[in-house]
Amino acid sequence: MSQEHDTPNGMLNRRRFLRTMALGTAALAAGVLAACSATKPTASTDATAAPAATAAPEATMAPEATTAPATDAATGEAAKIKALMWSNSPVLDENFKKRADLFNAKFKGKYEVDMQLLPWDQYWPKVDLAYASKDPIDVYFWDVQAYGHYKQGLLKNLQEDVNVAADLSNPELYPTKLFDVWRFDGANLFAIPENLQMMQMYYNKDLFDKAGVKYPDASWTWNDVLAAAAKLKVTEGDTVTQWGFDIGDLGVWWGAQTLAWDQGGAFFDKIVEPTKFTVSEEKSVSGIKFIQDAMYVNKMAPDQATRSIVGQDVGIFASGKVAMTPGGSWGMSGYADLKFKWDVAPLPKWTDKTVMPYFFGGWVVAKDGKQTAAATAWAIWCATEYQQTMAETRDWIPIRTDARNSAAFLGGLPAGFKTVLDTLPDAKLGDMYHKAGQQILGEVFGPILDQFWNNKISAADAGKQIDEKANALLAKG
C-alpha cells in the first residue's frame, strides 16, 4: 500500500502537494510569459521583409521633443536611459564613465544616462535578450550585429534628428560622404557615427634605423614592403630571430580584401546586402596570394604557426621581433608604452593606389525604448559636443573633422598618423551587412582561411570554395 493511502483523511499528501505545486507553478509561468509578451513588437516579424522604417520614415521631429518628453512626465524627474558599450580596457572604460558624467552634468534634471560596460562576449547576448524581453537597451554601441536589429525594424530612424543637429550634415565639419554606407535604406541614418577606426602600417623605427632602411611612406607599394623586409630579416643559423614584415590584419578577411580593393576588385559586390561573393575573381585571388606568398614563398613574413608563437605573449608587433605590420588604428593606445620607437604610415599601394578600410563607431537607439529622446540626445551629444574631449583623451579617432585634425588630438599620436588620415577620402567601409553575415564569416571564411593561411590550399581554391559556400548561404536567404 502506498504511503498516500495511509495518510489520514484530509491530510496534505504528496500527490496533492505536487499537483498543487505544478498547477501553481504553471499559473505563475503563464503569468510571467503573458507579461513578457504583453507588448507586441511593432517591428515586422518577417526577417526577409524590408524594415518598417525603410518604407515609412518616422515623423520628422526634433530629438529632444518628439518621440518622448524631455523629462519623465510621471515624476518630473530626469529621463533616465541605459547606454551600453563593450569593455575595452580600464582606461577606456573609465573614460566612458567620465563621458556619462559630463553628459549628466550638462543635462542635469533633464536626462540621465547610466553607462554600462560589458565584456564583448556578453555584449550582444545582453542586447538581444533585452529586445526579446521587450525591454530594449535605450542606446548602445554599434557593430555589425546591430544590422540584424535594423533588419528587424528595431532601430530608430535617426535621420531627422541628424537633420536637426545641422552640424552632422555639414561636409565641412564631418566626412558626410563616408556616412552614406550607413544609410542602409539609401536615405536614412539608423546609427550616429561618433568615431572612426582605420588600418595602417605600423613600423618599428629602431629596427629600420639599425638596418639602415628608409621608413615606409605613402609612396610605398607592397613590393617595396617585401624588398625592405628582405633587408630587415635577421637569421641565426636556421632560425629567424627578426622578421621584416608580418601579415598582421591582412590575415583577417577585411584586411586581405584591401589588396583586392587596391586593384579595383572586392570580395563581394556590395557592402550592404551583398548578392554575390567574388573571392575567386582574379583581383581577389592575386591579393590573397600575395599574402600567402609573403609567408610561404618569399618567406619574408612568419607563417601562421610561427606567428602564433611569436605573438602569443604580447602581440606580434609589440614583441619587437617584427619590423612592420599592417594593423588597425585601435592598436595605437596599446603601443603607448612600448620600449622601442615606432610610427605609422598609410597602407602601401598595389601599383598606383591604396584603398584603406575604415570602420565607424557609433550609437544606435532602440525604436521601442522608453526614452528615445534622451537616448537620441546622448548619441548626438557624443557625435558633436563631446568630440573635442574625445580628441583630448585620444581614446578614439573623432568623427568631427576639426577635432580629428586638432593639435590636441594629433599632438599625442605618432607623426605619421596625419598621412594615414589623408587617405581617408578614398577609404571604404571594411564591413559586410547581411542577415547571414556572421554565419558566412564563421562557417565559410573562418575554416577556409584557416586552411589557406596554413598553406594547405591555394589562393584560387580558397577563393572558389569561399564563393561556392558563401553564395549558397546567401541563396538560402
Place this chain on the structure above:
Amino acid sequence: MVQESRTIESRRLGKRERREAMHAYVFMSPVIIGLLLFTLGPVLVSLGLSFTEYNLLSDPKWIGVENYIKMYGEDLFWQSLRVSAIYSVVSVPLGLVLALFLAILLNQKIRGMYVFRAIYYLPTVISGVGVAMLWRWIFNGQYGVINTLLHNIGIKGPNWLIDEKWALTALIITSIWGVGGTMLIFLAGLQGIPQELMEAAEIDGAGRWQQFRHVTMPLISHVTFFNLVLGIIGALQVFTDAYVITNGGPNNATMFISVYLYRHAFIYLNFGYSAALAWVLFMIVLVLTLLVFRSSPIWVFYESERQGKS
C-alpha cells in the same frame, strides 16, 4: 474506552504528521518550484522552439521538423558529431583508467597521504576558463611546457592548437585536468572494500593483479558505472575548453557539438535550429546512458546482490 483513547491518539498523531509533512513540503517547495520554472520549463520551451524559426528578436515561426531536416544536410553538424564522438571515445576511458590508477596510489597507507589527495583533487576546483587559458600556454608551440619537455628528449613537438591534426588531441589531453573528481569517487569506492575479502584472497594465494582483477574491480564496479555515466554525459557536453582554447578551429577540427550549438544560438541567432541541436544532443546522451544502464547487469556488482545470494 480503550478504543476511544486510540482514536484520540491517532487523531493527535495525524495532526503532528500533517504539520511535519507541511514543513517538509514547504522546505522542498523552493527546489520544486525552481526545477519546474528554471529546468523543466525551459526544457519544454526548447522542445517547442526546436520546431520554429526563432531569432530572439521577433516571434517564433512554426516550421515543423525543418530544423531537424536541415541538420541532416549540414556537413558541419556531422563534423561536430564526429569531433564529440572521437573526444568521448578517447577521453572517457582515458580519464577512468587514470583516475582509478591515481585512486589506487592514493589509497596506500603512508604518511602525508591527505596532502597528496588534496594536491590531485585541487585542479578540479579551479575555474574552467582560467584552466583553459593556462592550457593555451602549456600548448604553445615554442614556449609551452609540453613542447619544452619533448624538446629535452629530442622530439620536435607539433603546433598543437594551430595544426588541425593535433588540436583535438590537445583538448583530449586537457580533459585529464579534471580527473581529480573521478579519482575521489574511485577512492571512496576503494575504501569501502572490506579488508577481510582482500586478506581472504591473499590467503587463497591470489597475487596483486588477481586481487585487483577478481576482488577490487567487481567491488568497485558500481563506482565505475557511476563514473562512466557521468563521464559520457560530461564528454558530450564539453564546451569551455573547446570555446576558450580553440573556438572550434583550426578548420573546424575542434568543432564540438556544444560549440556548434552555441554559435548558432548566440552568434547567428538561430535559436530554433540551436534548440533542435540541443535536443539531438540530449537524445544521444539519453540513448548512450540507457545502453550503459542496460549493460550494467552484466558487469556491475552490487553489495546487496551479494548479501541476497549468500
